[in-house]
Each structure stands twice: as structure tokens, then as C-alpha cells.
Amino acid sequence: MSNRGSVLALCAVGCIVFLAIGGPFLNPNRVDALDWSHVAMSPGLNGGHWFGTDRLGRDLFVRTLQGTGVSLLIGLFATAVTLLIGIGYGAVAGFIGGRTDHLMMRGVEILSGLPLIFFVILVSVIFGRSVFLLFVSIGAVGWLTMARIVRGQTLSIRQREFIEAAIATGAGTRRIIARHIVPNVIGPVIVYATLTVPQIILLESFLSFLGLGVQEPRVSLGTLIADGVGDMESAPWLLIMPGGFLALLLLCFNIVGDGLRDALDAQRR
Amino acid sequence: MLQIDSLCIEFRQERARVAAVRDVSLALAPGECVGVVGESGSGKTQTFLAAMGLLGRNALVSGSIRFEGRELLAAATSELNRVRGARLAMIFQDPMTSLTPHLTVGVQMAEVLVCHAGLSWTAAKRKALDMLQTVRIADAARRMRQYPHELSGGMRQRVMIGMSLLCEPALVIADEPTSALDATIHVQVIELLAAMRREFRMAIALISHDLCAVHALADRVVVMYAGRVVECAPATAIFAHPRHPYTAELLRCAPNLSAARLNRMPSITGQPPDPAEVLPGCAFAARCARADARCRIERPLLVQSGGAAQAACHHPL
Numbered sequence: 001m002s003n004r005g006s007v008l009a010l011c012a013v014g015c016i017v018f019l020a021i022g023g024p025f026l027n028p029n030r031v032d033a034l035d036w037s038h039v040a041m042s043p044g045l046n047g048g049h050w051f052g053t054d055r056l057g058r059d060l061f062v063r064t065l066q067g068t069g070v071s072l073l074i075g076l077f078a079t080a081v082t083l084l085i086g087i088g089y090g091a092v093a094g095f096i097g098g099r100t101d102h103l104m105m106r107g108v109e110i111l112s113g114l115p116l117i118f119f120v121i122l123v124s125v126i127f128g129r130s131v132f133l134l135f136v137s138i139g140a141v142g143w144l145t146m147a148r149i150v151r152g153q154t155l156s157i158r159q160r161e162f163i164e165a166a167i168a169t170g171a172g173t174r175r176i177i178a179r180h181i182v183p184n185v186i187g188p189v190i191v192y193a194t195l196t197v198p199q200i201i202l203l204e205s206f207l208s209f210l211g212l213g214v215q216e217p218r219v220s221l222g223t224l225i226a227d228g229v230g231d232m233e234s235a236p237w238l239l240i241m242p243g244g245f246l247a248l249l250l251l252c253f254n255i256v257g258d259g260l261r262d263a264l265d266a267q268r269r
Numbered sequence: 270m271l272q273i274d275s276l277c278i279e280f281r282q283e284r285a286r287v288a289a290v291r292d293v294s295l296a297l298a299p300g301e302c303v304g305v306v307g308e309s310g311s312g313k314t315q316t317f318l319a320a321m322g323l324l325g326r327n328a329l330v331s332g333s334i335r336f337e338g339r340e341l342l343a344a345a346t347s348e349l350n351r352v353r354g355a356r357l358a359m360i361f362q363d364p365m366t367s368l369t370p371h372l373t374v375g376v377q378m379a380e381v382l383v384c385h386a387g388l389s390w391t392a393a394k395r396k397a398l399d400m401l402q403t404v405r406i407a408d409a410a411r412r413m414r415q416y417p418h419e420l421s422g423g424m425r426q427r428v429m430i431g432m433s434l435l436c437e438p439a440l441v442i443a444d445e446p447t448s449a450l451d452a453t454i455h456v457q458v459i460e461l462l463a464a465m466r467r468e469f470r471m472a473i474a475l476i477s478h479d480l481c482a483v484h485a486l487a488d489r490v491v492v493m494y495a496g497r498v499v500e501c502a503p504a505t506a507i508f509a510h511p512r513h514p515y516t517a518e519l520l521r522c523a524p525n526l527s528a529a530r531l532n533r534m535p536s537i538t539g540q541p542p543d544p545a546e547v548l549p550g551c552a553f554a555a556r557c558a559r560a561d562a563r564c565r566i567e568r569p570l571l572v573q574s575g576g577a578a579q580a581a582c583h584h585p586l
Contacts, residue, residue: 165367170354
């Protein structure tokens with residue numbers, strides 16, 4: 001842990017997570033409370049509206065933190081879905097190899113040819129809009145790259161002698177994949193997962209911005225930014241605050257991911 | 270117990286098919302130790318990898334390998350998994366890379382027992398600990414909790430040997446068990462194998478370049494050249510009186526301290542034939558001092574050549 005920047009970024013991520021969970025309790029205002037005496041107020045200490053309020057008098061501090069929480073949750077959850085499907089699929093394709101591998105990877109290529117936005121719109125039109133579906137549809141597309149990475153790693157590990165030795169002890173395919181291959185691919189996978197989280201947060205914000213993602217009264221950073229853009233000239237803080245949080249979050253995750261990659265590369269050297 | 274009949278192994282390559290093993294037949298009796306020697310590329314390892322079902326994907330195999338009444342070549346993977354590790358075990362060449370790096374020695378060994386004998390993890394670990402003591406690893410309890418990279422090469426090979434013996438197999442295939450180790454460890458590993466053989470009474474197929482190891486351990490020696498068995502004889506007979514000129518050359522090349530002068534290390538002149546080539550005659554003819562016209566046209570068959578020895582040569586010594 002010699003990389004000071006990454007450690008700092010990791011601490012920042014920790015702080016943001018802590019704020020997203022505990023922050024709303026620090027402030028006297030409720031998420032959905034409308035404070036008609038303070039409408040479209042600029043940031044300040046007045047009435048406890050630290051980040052100001054929007055045109056309906058809702059407190060921006062609490063809403064930003066809750067939006068951060070929702071965005072984080074979607075990012076982490078969808079990444080978990082990505083990991084689950086990607087590791088399983090990639091390890092099986094890589095280990096079994098041959099024609100199975102061929103078929104499985106062609107499948108991945110066909111899926112990755114689908115335009116993501118189109119896919120998400122389709123899902124939300126057919127099944128209705130819900131946060132859960134958003135998790136699933138983002139995760140369902142996000143696993144493709146993960147599967148490719150895991151397959152590549154598996155292919156190189158399968159050549160190693162200890163896998164041959166494990167086969168020679170009579171361990172079945174499932175056991176070999178679960179016990180001998182997956183733990184060995186976890187390094188690069190974790191690095192990629194850390195870089196997937198911000199990608200997904202960004203994607204979710206983008207979809208929410210377009211009105212395809214999280215719906216009112218729930219908020220995510222994307223919906224807040226979309227709201228803020230409308231009042232950009234009269235009340236810039238409505239855009240700056242959630243936008244700043246989004247930028248900070250993405251920056252920190254990317255720095256942590258880069259740091260992890262460096263750390264693992266150093267080990268390989 | 271192990272019966273290999275007219276085994277042929279070919280590898281499909283981009284342009285050609287390369288034959289690694291050509292019509293090899295050999296048998297192992299229970300408890301017998303057979304040394305399999307030959308140059309690199311003579312097909313000795315591939316023969317036994319075929320028995321383990323570990324051949325590369327591009328291999329084409331014909332013939333038959335029967336083990337305890339089961340045909341291994343036709344067996345499904347699940348059936349093979351019941352045999353390998355349990356009745357048929359293998360010790361690999363390089364202990365540095367043959368142990369899974371992220372599992373402790375204890376877990377790795379116990380896994381074999383959990384897998385085959387259906388033991389609980391606690392019972393399996395106890396048995397693994399006993400086995401580490403049997404293969405003479407000092408401070409076995411501590412070693413159980415260590416990772417492979419914390420052990421020396423010799424110790425890891427002991428772990429490999431112990432691991433192969435956990436289910437008390439009928440046959441252990443030792444694929445050059447000493448060649449990746451320091452010369453000083455060779456003797457220890459061979460002695461350990463000999464001791465384990467006395468204790469567990471398993472058969473051993475010792476695949477080796479190391480004639481000293483073969484001399485120390487084997488009851489019978491099979492010499493392979495260019496994918497064929499060229500000589501097969503009891504160990505005492507073959508070391509005292511080799512029949513095939515190739516065997517004689519191999520023995521001449523065995524390092525011998527009293528005669529060794531680096532600038533006069535004996536070697537067999539020439540190269541083994543290209544495995545993609547099909548020669549009508551004896552594959553060794555080009556390098557053989559005794560070869561004549563007949564050797565280049567007509568392939569010698571493996572026939573009785575004095576006593577219990579068999580040799581494939583028109584002009585045996």
C-alpha cells in the first residue's frame with residue numbers, strides 16, 4: 001500500500017459511503033419534506049439547508065446524499081451481478097474450451113453487439129420501470145467484458161501444471177473450476193470490478209438523466225442532475241452539488257481501480 | 270494390472286500429423302516397478318499421460334489401455350475421475366508448479382481424500398497429516414498450514430509423493446520425479462519412493478532420464494526410441510548386458526564420476542528422427558554403428574533375445 005493517491009481515494013470513497021448512509025440523519029430536513037418558506041434558496045446555514053433547496057423547497061443536501069446512496073447501490077449491485085455471471089460463464093468457457101468455448105464466446109459477441117441503451121429502453125418499456133430491473137438490465141449487459149477477461153485468464157491458468165495435477169487427482173470439472181481456477185483469476189477480476197462500478201454509476205446517471213432510470217420520488221444523482229440542468233441559470237447549485245458528488249465518486253473509484261491494478265502488476269513483476 | 274496394447278498416439282498439427290507413440294504394448298504386474306527410459310520425445314511420457322486421460326486436445330489415440338479390468342481410453346471423464354487419484358496416481362516432474370499456489374498443503378492433500386474416500390474434512394486432514402509424517406516431513410503439523418511456496422523443492426516433491434499415495438493407489442506413475450530437483454535431492458526422493466513402495470506395495474511406472482534412479486528402483490526396464498519400445502528386459506539383465514545398440518549407447522552416456530571428464534562426456538551422435546516422418550526401417554539405423562542395408566528397409570520387431578529380454582533389433586548385441 002505504497003500508493004498514497006489510491007489510499008486517499010479509498011478513504012474518500014469510504015467517507016462518501018458513510019455520508020450516503022448516515023448523512024441524511026445529520027440534517028434536520030427530511031427527503032420528501034417541502035419547505036415552502038425556503039424555496040429555491042442558495043446554499044447556506046439558513047433553515048439547515050446546507051446545499052440549498054430546489055423550486056419545491058426540498059433540501060438538496062439530503063437529496064444529494066440519498067441520490068449518491070442510490071447510485072452507489074446500483075453501481076455495487078449491478079457489479080455484483082456482473083461478477084457472478086461473468087466469472088461463471090468465463091471460467092466454464094475457458095476451462096472446457098474447444099467447441100463449447102467457441103459457441104459461448106460467439107454468444108457473448110452477439111450480445112455485445114446489441115446497443116445497450118436500446119436494450120435498456122426495451123426492457124423498461126416491456127417490464128415497466130423499476131430500480132430492480134435497472135440493476136438487472138445493466139448487470140446483464142455489463143457481464144460480457146467480465147466474461148471475456150475471466151475466460152482469458154482461465155485459458156492461461158489452464159495451461160499451468162497444477163491444473164493438470166488436480167485433474168490427475170481425479171477432481172471433477174466443477175471442483176477444478178471452483179477451487180483451482182476461480183481463486184486464481186480473482187486478482188484481475190477485482191481490478192476490473194472496481195473500474196466497473198464507476199462505469200455503471202455513470203451509465204445509471206445517464207439513463208436517469210434521460211428519464212429511463214430511477215423514478216420520482218426516488219432520487220439518484222442522475223435525476224438530480226437532470227433537475228438541476230433545468231434551473232442551471234437561476235439556481236446553479238442544483239446542478240453543481242450532485243454533479244460534484246458524481247464527479248468525485250467516479251474519480252475516486254477510478255483512482256482506486258488504477259491503484260489496485262498497479263499493486264497487482266507489481267506483484268507479477 | 271495395467272495392460273497397454275498397441276497404443277498409438279498422434280498429434281494433429283497445422284499441416285501434418287505427428288506420431289508420438291507408435292504401436293506400444295507393455296504391461297505392469299501388481300507391485301512391480303517398471304523403469305521407462307529414452308531420450309526426450311521418445312513418447313515415454315505421452316504413453317502414460319494417455320492412461321491418465323491427460324493428453325492434449327489435438328491427440329488422436331488408438332489401441333487400448335486396460336487398468337484393473339477397465340478400459341481407460343474409452344472411459345467417460347466421470348468414470349476416469351473415480352480411477353485417477355484413487356487407484357491410479359501420478360507424480361509430476363516439477364513440484365514447484367504442480368501444487369495449487371493458493372491452497373495450503375493440508376487442504377490440498379485433504380481434498381483428495383474428501384473427493385475419493387468421502388471422508389469429512391477433519392478426518393481427511395488427520396490422514397493427510399499422517400501421510401506427511403510417512404513421507405518424512407519434519408514438523409508436519411506446521412507444514413500442513415503452509416502454502417506451497419513456503420516449502421523447498423525437495424519438500425514439495427515429498428508432498429506430491431504423499432498426495433499420490435493418500436488413497437493407496439495400485440499404480441503410481443512417476444514422470445521424471447527428480448529431474449526438476451537439485452542433484453543432491455535426487456537420491457533422497459528415490460530412496461523415499463523405494464521406502465513407500467515397501468510400505469504401500471504399489472506398482473510404479475518410473476519415467477526417467479536418470480539411469481541411476483531406474484537402476485535403484487526398477488525391476489524391469491523398458492527402453493523407448495522414436496515412439497516405439499526397442500528393448501524390454503529385467504533391470505539386472507539390461508544393465509549387465511544390453512541387447513539393443515541404443516540401450517548400450519544410453520548406458521555408455523550415463524554420467525560416471527570416475528570416468529567423467531567434462532570435455533569427454535560421451536554422447537550419442539546424431540538426432541532422433543523427425544516424428545512427422547515415417548521410416549520404413551529401424552528408426553535408430555541412422556545413428557547405429559551396427560546398421561546395415563536391411564535395417565534401413567525392414568523394421569525389426571520386438572522379439573525374444575536371450576533369457577527374459579526382448580529387443581527390436583536385427584543385430585542385437
